[in-house]
Amino acid sequence: MAVNKVFASPDAAVADIFDGATIMIGGFGSFGGLPINLLTALSRQGAKNLTVISNAGGVGFELSDRIKPGGYPDVGILYEKGQVKKFIGSVPALGGMPPTAPIEMAFNEGKVEIEMVPQGTLAERIRAGAGGLGGFYSPTGVGTVAEKGKEKKVINGREYILELPLTADFALIKAHKADTLGNLVYRGTARCFNPVMATAAKTTIVEVDRIVQPGEIDPEAVVTPHIYIHRVVEVAE
């Protein structure tokens, strides 16, 4: 492959993210699996009016200390800087935390729109988008606010709701190791939404602990095949 996917820095890798872009951000919400260096680079880059698809809205640096001593920057950094117009995900804010997460404050001030999606439905909507499907029927959320405005259908005697696919202009994800082609392996529970989102964006950007040469990752162990990956950045642990 003539194309060089390896970028020198997170800042270079996110430089062309444009105002109004839809961005998937991998991870679960907390530290493990979050592409922290790409996130902070996007915050420096300053793109605005973003639609962010991520499992959680982040707690912000101040509260993150309660999850991991010393704290860490999370998706909250984008809300602090007013870069997001809409959030799509399952845990915008955590009920077990004080109401001071950046997304919650921005929402309460009317600055951010929230589309709340049950977590399994979120994963499946992204897979539907990635796989070229027009949607699917899910039993999750029947009889709750999650069914509002959606087509319902009884299949084999059970009620389902129609859920539509999600795709993005960019996906920012975190993996453990990549080869220079972009084949990825993950580590532990840092996998979570990363392999799912990696497959559903026009441009998928991954930050990894280490880049290796093709052949150094056992093909049997590859979790994300390289065709889904467009840019790779190594970030020292």
Next chain:
Amino acid sequence: MKMRLDEQTIALRAAKEFQDGNVVNLGYGMPGLCANFIPEGRTIFFQSENGVLGYGELAPDEEKDYELINACDQPVTRQPGMCFFDSGISFDMIRGGHIDIVVLGAYQVSEKGDLANWGRPGRPATGMGGAMDLVIGAKRAIVTMMHTTKDGEPRIVKQCTYPLTARECVSTIFTDIAVIEVAPKGLVLKEIAPGWLSEEVQKLTEPKLIIAPDLHEIEL
């Protein structure tokens, strides 16, 4: 002496429901503590929706690895046989009926077993996470919670007033003063905290309780 169980003890009681070989998912907060109270001699496979099956106890400080967490963001320990997968596969397992028991916290449970556990007044931005998928997919959904709010209001109610997670999904409720089963005929008071009378539990519970013929002290 009249006592209320603390969170650890409620988790210990709920964990007694886990049968040998069960796949169990633990929700945010108190349910997470159940991982430390597996009944002697039973093998339990804990599944966490962030993509792990077969993790061990909560990790002590010196062993904390933040790339090995449960869905409550708590570092857990490795165990032989554990495996990792992505969120898509994780929810295939959940919706597909491969989870035996899910343990969740609750703001309210109704007499029909409706669950409200993710949203409350004044906090419109908190989300349901994986709870809606878990309660419709798991073979059995049980709840651990305090019996009343901090102001002494019942959490076990005729109709949930908080946003629902799912309808008619809870099988058993474990609180600081009682174990209550959701049965077709109504709520059955099965076990009671030391020193409590069934009338006292009833006073803190909105729907009428059916007293089990074999009502006894909570088994610890």
